[in-house]
Amino acid sequence: MIKITNLNKNFNNRILFNDFNLELDSNKLIFITGPSGSGKTTLLNMIGNIVLPDSGKITYLEKDKEYSLINNKNNVKIGIVFQAFNLLNNLSAFDNLSIAQQINGREIEKHKINSPLENFDLDKEKKILAKNLSSGQQQRLAFLRSLVLENDILLADEPTGNLDS
Numbered sequence: 575m576i577k578i579t580n581l582n583k584n585f586n587n588r589i590l591f592n593d594f595n596l597e598l599d600s601n602k603l604i605f606i607t608g609p610s611g612s613g614k615t616t617l618l619n620m621i622g623n624i625v626l627p628d629s630g631k632i633t634y635l636e637k638d639k640e641y642s643l644i645n646n647k648n649n650v651k652i653g654i655v656f657q658a659f660n661l662l663n664n665l666s667a668f669d670n671l672s673i674a675q676q677i678n679g680r681e682i683e684k685h686k687i688n689s690p691l692e693n694f695d696l697d698k699e700k701k702i703l704a705k706n707l708s709s710g711q712q713q714r715l716a717f718l719r720s721l722v723l724e725n726d727i728l729l730a731d732e733p734t735g736n737l738d739s
Contacts, residue, residue, distance in 0.1 A: 575597060575598060575599055575600050575634075575635040576596075576597070576598040576621060576632065576633070576634055576635075576643070576727065577596075577597050577598075577631075577632075577633045577634075577635060578594060578595060578596040578597070578598075578621075578630065578631070578632050579595055579630060579631040579632075579633070580593050580594075580595065580629070580630045580631065581593070581594040581595070581596075581620070581627050581629075581630035581631075581632065582594070582627060582628045582629045582630050583613070583616060583620065583625075583627050583628050584628055585616070590612075590613040590616055591613060591616075591617070591627070591630075593630075594630070600635075600636075606618075614731070615657070615731050618654070618729045618731050620632060621643060621652070621727070621729060622652050622654045622727075622729050623643055623644065623645065623646045623652065624654070626644060626645075627644065631644070632644055634648075634650050634726070634727065636726070650726050650727065651723065651724070651725040651726045651727070652725055652726065652727045652728075652729065653719075653720030653721075653723055653725035653727065653728045653729065654720065654728075654729045654730075654731070655713075655716045655717050655719075655720055655728070655729070655730040655731065655733060656716065656731055657731045657732045659712050659713060659715070659716040660716065661704040661705075661712055661715060661716060661719075662704060663703065663704045663705035664703060664704075664705065665703065665704060666700060666701050666702060666703055666704070667691065667696055667699050667700045667701070667702060667704060667707065667711075667715050668687060668688075668691070668700040668701065670704055670715060670719060671687045671690075671691070671715075671718060671719055671722050672684075672687055674719045674722060674723055675687075675722060675723070678723055686722050687722060688700070690718045690721055690722060691718065694714045694715075694717075694718055695714075696711060696714060696715060696718070699711060713733075717730065717733070
């Protein structure tokens with residue numbers, strides 16, 4: 575479970591969150607909706623430890639332990655699928671996934687890359703450079719990058735925005 579307590583965040587003298595509280599259950603698919611500029615991406619970025627809140631607590635509860643996600647010194651693994659995907663455009667689909675494993679100090683496990691590529695209908699594109707994939711394929715690849723890392727928490731910003739029909 576992720577527990578947000580008394581969260582405050584201002585941007586450019588605009589209050590985005592004022593004593594905001596929220597509990598997100600584990601092992602659930604949760605959608606956060608709202609108009610543009612309402613703070614959805616900022617909230618995900620605070621949970622993902624990319625943006626720090628002005629004050630408040632963000633904790634990850636697992637079993638009987640509580641971990642602070644602010645400055646995440648507990649090594650809770652958080653995967654983020656960004657709106658802009660943040661793929662390495664001059665690398666192939668396969669290499670985008672394998673480099674994610676390497677950066678995280680793991681050996682390349684081809685079966686943990688090939689199987690998801692196949693499941694997400696990207697196996698025929700695994701040698702194609704990321705920049706040459708459709709936006710829907712790029713979005714699926716960005717999602718797979720987080721999946722192959724076996725994160726504790728997976729956050730996705732606009733996860734269906736560019737999916738192919």
